[in-house]
Amino acid sequence: MYEIAIIGAGVIGCSIARILAEYDIKLAVLEANIDVAMGATGANSGILHAGHDCETGTLMAKFNYEGNIMFDQICEELDVPMARCGSLVLAFNQEDVNQLEILKIRGINNGLKKIQIIGQQKLYELEPSINKDAIAALWTPTAGIINPYELNVALMEISQLNGAKYYFEFCVSDIKKSNNDFFEITSSSGQTIKAKKIINCAGVFADKIAKMVGDDSFSITARRGEYIIFDRPTPVNRPIFQVPTKMGKGVLVSPTIDGNFFIGPTAQNIEDKLDKSTTTEGINVLKSSAQKIIKDLPYNRQIGSFSGIRAIPSTGDFILGESKIKNFYNAAGICSPGLTSAPAIAKYICSLFDYKKKKTYSTRRKRIINFKSASNQEKIELIRKDKRYSNIVCRCEVITEAEIIEAVRRGARTVDGVKRRTRATMGRCQGSFCTPKILEIMSRELGVKVEKITKFGGNSYIIDSDVRGDLHES
Numbered sequence: 001m002y003e004i005a006i007i008g009a010g011v012i013g014c015s016i017a018r019i020l021a022e023y024d025i026k027l028a029v030l031e032a033n034i035d036v037a038m039g040a041t042g043a044n045s046g047i048l049h050a051g052h053d054c055e056t057g058t059l060m061a062k063f064n065y066e067g068n069i070m071f072d073q074i075c076e077e078l079d080v081p082m083a084r085c086g087s088l089v090l091a092f093n094q095e096d097v098n099q100l101e102i103l104k105i106r107g108i109n110n111g112l113k114k115i116q117i118i119g120q121q122k123l124y125e126l127e128p129s130i131n132k133d134a135i136a137a138l139w140t141p142t143a144g145i146i147n148p149y150e151l152n153v154a155l156m157e158i159s160q161l162n163g164a165k166y167y168f169e170f171c172v173s174d175i176k177k178s179n180n181d182f183f184e185i186t187s188s189s190g191q192t193i194k195a196k197k198i199i200n201c202a203g204v205f206a207d208k209i210a211k212m213v214g215d216d217s218f219s220i221t222a223r224r225g226e227y228i229i230f231d232r233p234t235p236v237n238r239p240i241f242q243v244p245t246k247m248g249k250g251v252l253v254s255p256t257i258d259g260n261f262f263i264g265p266t267a268q269n270i271e272d273k274l275d276k277s278t279t280t281e282g283i284n285v286l287k288s289s290a291q292k293i294i295k296d297l298p299y300n301r302q303i304g305s306f307s308g309i310r311a312i313p314s315t316g317d318f319i320l321g322e323s324k325i326k327n328f329y330n331a332a333g334i335c336s337p338g339l340t341s342a343p344a345i346a347k348y349i350c351s352l353f354d355y356k357k358k359k360t361y362s363t364r365r366k367r368i369i370n371f372k373s374a375s376n377q378e379k380i381e382l383i384r385k386d387k388r389y390s391n392i393v394c395r396c397e398v399i400t401e402a403e404i405i406e407a408v409r410r411g412a413r414t415v416d417g418v419k420r421r422t423r424a425t426m427g428r429c430q431g432s433f434c435t436p437k438i439l440e441i442m443s444r445e446l447g448v449k450v451e452k453i454t455k456f457g458g459n460s461y462i463i464d465s466d467v468r469g470d471l472h473e474s
């Protein structure tokens, strides 16, 4: 019997797991997918919003502001790269400038101190490549960028280190409350676990999970956001927004923490909550909207497109706390700025419980060594200790065999799992050359046939059949 079962291993579920795993309780995390970060957390803008977008007085505004501040310590403890590069919202006419004034006042009311409107001269000093038609900008130096799935992996690893048990491919399909006051949670494949409390962090499906216990107080609409991602170098130094609309913060241009850049996201409500396709219409919207920020984007360096699905709550705000069903808690409707808010949401949810801390627990974990960013001396040392550092598998991103093996050792079961932990396949060729080599290494390390390895779980097989007799050797 678990004390608590968290449903959903996105950034919210895993942020909560990180704190709860420090307590002296049995903790389970149930995830429908084969890995963490496969919902909204795996496909978003990766921006740590400063906090001027949300209406003052909402939970979104409160947790955005508080969460943003908490990232310095979390990233230091979990060894996750983050940059406080600030963000800009551009104004192209007087009406836009009026909007910036509103955002600035809202930002101040939400707690921001270093928020200001800057003129053209400072704007072009900060961002020389942007469209010279911009006449002013809102400058918030406390905004930042982070790799959301690297954070999600780190949160899982630290909670596992402290005893949290993760059940992957456990798609919750039924929850029954027994007379003895515990929940019996059943997966679609018939597996069952028992827990005294449940925390519902199931993203776009949080309404479905809540209904399983009789909580129909909210619904979630899926809103898809499409992106185009470009190869390095980035023409901008920080996220650059246009003034927001009713549908959200609009299309922006932003660097990633790894030095690439993207344009996006679009905002389109969709029926199928799992429909992560990209569309010609979406791509056209992105191109025409982003050219307001940068006139001549280098589309010859476009390396991919993807989309993520926002969980828009019917209540208009985050849904946090115990539901009308005793011992069933929601952390639901966590749309943007949910990534930024995650540490503060987790702290709040965990403050609702009264458990004792374990005698010992870890607060730190180290990321996988990145051979490419090591100094020459460090590279020599690494290769001396382990020859597999000298075998470069992903040439675009310079990822070695040793790094891929370490990703598998830490729990990667799919090619995307390796990608999210190492950046292998994320370069210009998008895995055209290295995927077969990664499959061979994974097959060997996991002891499974190469054709059994998937891209992201389910039926996403990469190889249909054993096309080459020697694929399983080595």
Ligand SMILES: Cc1cc2nc3c(=O)[nH]c(=O)nc-3n(C[C@H](O)[C@H](O)[C@H](O)COP(=O)(O)OP(=O)(O)OC[C@H]3O[C@@H](n4cnc5c(N)ncnc54)[C@H](O)[C@@H]3O)c2cc1C
Residues within 6 Å of the ligand: 007, 008, 009, 010, 011, 012, 013, 030, 031, 032, 033, 036, 037, 038, 039, 040, 041, 042, 043, 044, 045, 046, 047, 048, 049, 170, 171, 172, 173, 201, 202, 203, 204, 205, 206, 209, 224, 225, 226, 265, 307, 308, 309, 310, 311, 334, 335, 336, 337, 338, 339, 340, 341
């Ligand atoms: C396009 C886009 C851009 C965004 N940009 C930003 C940004 O720049 N900054 C920011 O702060 N926020 C941003 N966000 C918001 C942020 O990504 C989300 O708020 C955050 O990732 C939500 O995390 P989560 O854990 O609630 O949801 P998810 O990451 O979706 O995790 C929910 C998990 O629950 C699992 N699950 C669902 N049903 C079941 C079931 N039946 N059984 C078991 N498991 C289940 C899912 O598989 C999934 O892994 C953006 C979101 C999108 C989509």
